[in-house]
Amino acid sequence: MTGPTVAVPAGNTLGEGVLWCDREEVVYWTDIAQSKLWRYRPADGDVATWDMPERLAAMALCEADGWLLLALASRLAFFHPESAEFRYLHSLHGVRADCRANDGACDRQGRFVFGMLHEPTEGPKQPVAPFLRLNADLTLEVLPLPTVAISNSIAFSPTGDTMYFCDSLQKQILQCDYGDTLGDARLFTDLRHEPGEPDGSAVDAEGFLWNARWGDARVVRYRPDGTEERSLRMPVSQPTRPVFGGSSRQTLYITSAHDGLDDLARAAEPLAGHLFAFDTGIAGLAEPRFAGDPNSLPPRAARGTSAENS
Template sequence: MTTAAPRSILSIGATLGEGPVWVARDRALWFVDIKAHRIHCYDPAREVARSWTTPGQIGWILPTADSLFAVGLQSGVHRFNPADASFAALHAPEGHMPGNRQNDACVAPDGALWFGTMDDAEAQSSGYFYRFFADACKQVNLPAVSITNGPAFSPDGRIVYHTDTLGKRIWRADVAADGNVGEPVLFAQIEEGAGYPDGPTVDAEGCLWTGLFGGWAVRRYDPAGKLMREVRFPVANVTKIAFGGEELRTAYATTARKGLDVTALTNQPLAGDLFVFDPGVAGLPGQIATI
């Protein structure tokens, strides 16, 4: 089953567009370009975009309770103020691992900030997940992989989904009230030739969407891990979607030019753009990080 074809709404040519998040207070979509060291904000009502330069690779951006943002720089978690483009360090969980960087994140229903790290060379299994809540940042008891993506949470916050991108596996695990995670169970295995599972997002019906890097698509899986829908794109590297707009019924998708040679870029002139499509379902309201 497929939906209407996605269309480009912002020609930005991102090297590695990632981490889209709809921020209701701004009525805007925020996302990052990891390799270009950029934060982007797109206002769909006015069709206007703004950008900021970051001091290094940035994996994600999420809103905080003080009306600012938390961001995941390679050096650690920082607070970002768009008004003066300032960055204030909050925590460096992997200061002893300079080859790692942050890659993806989300806010759990309880306001805790969860994020993952990865080996920037995409070779060593040095990527871990962390939970940052009320000034305390702790490593989550999940196995290390080379490239983490996610996590994402079920609507009630009792299940966490996390991705081993190079292993082409999406896992699920129970989450206790204190943030401890149970034994991971395989949720979905991406078959050969279908690309690599990238950022996951959960909709209002509890189904999981994942971008497929190198797979020309995003997919929707039901809570049992059954493939329900695939939306094809005119570009190969689809990284992650976010639900936004009126009633959270618009899907925004970030894409990437990373890894594409001259021929591929010629055949994919929209690679790296921000896309939009009708997902046929609403998303979950965005959460605000309590840090």
């Protein structure tokens, strides 16, 4: 079986948040560290980027054509790439001032669920960051889930009644019954005795969870009972998040990072930070779209935001 190939030689410091848009047939992702949104169109190889006003951690497609929902470091916003227009929603400073947005995904009901990451001014990260949900009416709620140091692995079962999530530093992927109310968190799979940390995840049409293993150079497919079904070896040590895309949704696009690698490690990993593609032969699911309406907010033109194409 051939391995992943480079789709875009992006060289991202911290590539993350990858999405496939069926309507546009493009891949969106972010370089968090460089505050930049990326877009790739496989049909003709077109690549475009947009500078963001601050670090962009995660995003969701919207039911409203042409719009994205952004989880910026300190606030939520709608963004229209073609017009470079922002419409701002909630500030996250009031949630917890020493945390920023991190991983996020839309649930099957059209709501955006995201977690935060602790950024202390000194000392190690602590498990104090919450998970939140932006509802279709644009109200924001804190979910009754365990707080974390680094939120990751947010994904939903095909029927939408199970949510997956983790604290990367705890090295355990958890799950809970999910709906308007949430059940208690319970263990999905325990990775404490394995190398690396769990990062972003995607669920395929068979209900298996694919998790990027930061520091372990792998993307692992887990059965619904949490046991490992297969392992995809990556040419970089820090894969960050997979998503299913392409016309048949069988292509796994995977972001990666070179964040924290020293010069020697960078030289040994010349592909670190690139966007990868891999034909799995397994179908993914259509990306859920956020049901809230960007047009319910007043327009606010972007300033200092540019698009570049190559």
